[in-house]
Amino acid sequence: MRPELRAAVQSIGLANLGVGRAVVTEQTEWVLESDAARSEAHCAWLAILALHYTGDLVSADAQCERLARDPVWAGSDRHQELLTLLRARSSLMSGDVARAAELLKALLARRAPTLPLCLTVAWLIEALVHLGEFDQAHQVLLEHGLVGRLGSHLPDRVHVLAARGALHMAAGQFRHAIDDYTACGRILATLNVVNSAVVPWRSRAALGALAVQRYDLALALAEDELIAARKWGSARGVGTALHAVAMARRDGTSPALLEEAVQLLELGHARSELMQALYDLGMMQAERKDVVGGRSRLEEVDEVAHACGNAFWARRVKPALARLNDPDGSRVLTRQENKIAQLARAGYSNRRIAETLFLAVRTVEFHLSSVYRKLDISGRQELVTALGVVAP
Template identity: 35%
Template sequence: MNEERCVTFAVEGHESCAATKALAAVDEGGHDRIAAVELAEEALASPACAENVRCVWRAVSILVSAGEVASADAHLLRLRDSPVPAIVELLPVLRAQITRWIGDLLGAREQLTPLVGRGRGMAALSLVEIHLLLGDAAKAEQLVEEHDFSAIIAEVPAVRGVLRSVHGLTHLYADRYSEGLEHCLAALRYPAGELASSFLVVQRQGIAALAAMAAGQPDLAASLARQQAASAQAWGGPINLGWSLYVLALVQDDGRQVERLRDAVDLFEFAGCRMHLSEASRELAVRLALSGDPSGARHHFDRASRLAAELHSDMLARRIAVSLDGLGTAVAGPPLTEQERRIAWLARDGLSNKDIAARTALTVRTVEFHLSSVYRKRNLTGRRELLARNVDLS
């Protein structure tokens, strides 16, 4: 960050600042959504707030957290002509945060990467989290090595909670659950003004609940999940509500897991949140398989696999593969024909479709037809999964 931008971010809320009042309405998690949204709208319509970087950041954060994405986007569009250079520079970062919030991690990565290349520290911090959520720990670690995030904290204290969350995710993806939980809980202790900097108050509560569950603290996990559910109900919005139901299904064994996951899937689908939809579909498929519904399980595994392929997410694909391998014959699907088995084995041995056709005296088109049938019956997205997974070809 350059000096001018640092000074602008350091400006405190001015007298009668609507953005500061909006944060007071949030009340550390948000239980006065209507008042917070109205004050955020007032702030962005006020010349005094609209020319203050911190006010814009806070007001847009509140709108997005409350599910008012269209309104936030409209304000960002209007602010493209702002006379304040620092605000113009902030807008792409805010747009990327919105893209991440609706679950389009790949889109957010594409938006943030060129910003990091131009030396924007806030973009780098956000991109670290995106890489972690996409399962690319190596790129996340590389970014951490390349940037001095302690300097960013000194310039923009409001991102301390975000940095704590990033540390928490780093530990969680390395299976260091106790350390991850410590950082996730610390992130939630920061004031609402700092949590709002990332739009993700409700989602961070859910991540902390899942971390507690992984760390072997089910009572704490249930307590955090209930807090998250209260915040989600207060703020509303399909993504917040869906995420709340998803987390509750994973931490509360009360016989309502399938019901909650079905509702979460519907909400994520309505919101167009493909990342969350893939993960919730996978979890629902597992529960359906274990409850004796292989047909329903295959349907949701198919959807989860399709979305993982669309998102080019190796992390999601790995999780789906692990779930399928763990369930074994519970979701084996229809039996393969002798011809399908033979062709699948040849493909697994590394032969191309053309080579398989020559070996079996079939046309390439026929080989493709049989492989497509194998992929469908075994819930595969294509040849890569056939090669990578221990697929039952019996």
């Protein structure tokens, strides 16, 4: 094995273990300085993936631009496909999900036999979920036969499970989401991959567990991921894990943890994750009667959404801002309404909500009607996107 390829493989191995981030950065830079290594598609692919895991998107993008000017890459369809896939991943990670979706759709349209199909599909589903294109994401899954049980030899199965989990979360199918994320985690464990930078399955599963009131599971998953993320040390990973921990704790430390998560996600250029963390922080502050702080955070969501061209988040934050800008606060959910809305979002029937909260069914119905009016939505399905992750 060539020294450059050996170094690239070693870098991916260290990244999977979540150790030696500085060493990985140094080794990948050395690999990509070699003309021979850059011309070898697999070697360059591994090195830039490792850079993605470190969170250094600036360097990863610069290396992609360098490869685009390389005659070997410019003259090879196989090299161009991998380069497009790497560029799409960078766009997805930086929050430019519309561009990522466009690049990934173009790749799939080529039907190239050498393309890592399942990985391309998984990343496209993730981009479509961030764009709010849930029906389209589901259609992509159907077209590629990736619904139901996945074969054990399916390439890139962990990424498909993670993408499918994201779609389940967006559709309010939280138990299915937890199942897919934990299945993803089990496979990663057999491969000795513990770094959340590869797939942050624990923090995502934790938010799903919160939505179905499984608080102990949510906290355990979130804290496990935070330990692993701090060991690796990327701003994106620690920020994502802190967000989940803040939500899972549901105590007086949560706002400060969310503030720290926001700072780290901003530092890591993780704009999609940043918008969710800002939204949840704004909703939490509003719930705790800090309307000014909540409004400020939601306005930041709007700014980030417009900066990265995410129409879904721009639409999503608008009614939340309208509620907080209401002068008499009549559109802000009460604590009781928030509890009922969160249970309804988790799939509880009106009768079960009533039994859980020791209320009459008619009282639950009354509060839900008030929730729909305040959120300017027509029913339960829209609660999935109208509410933050904040648990009652």
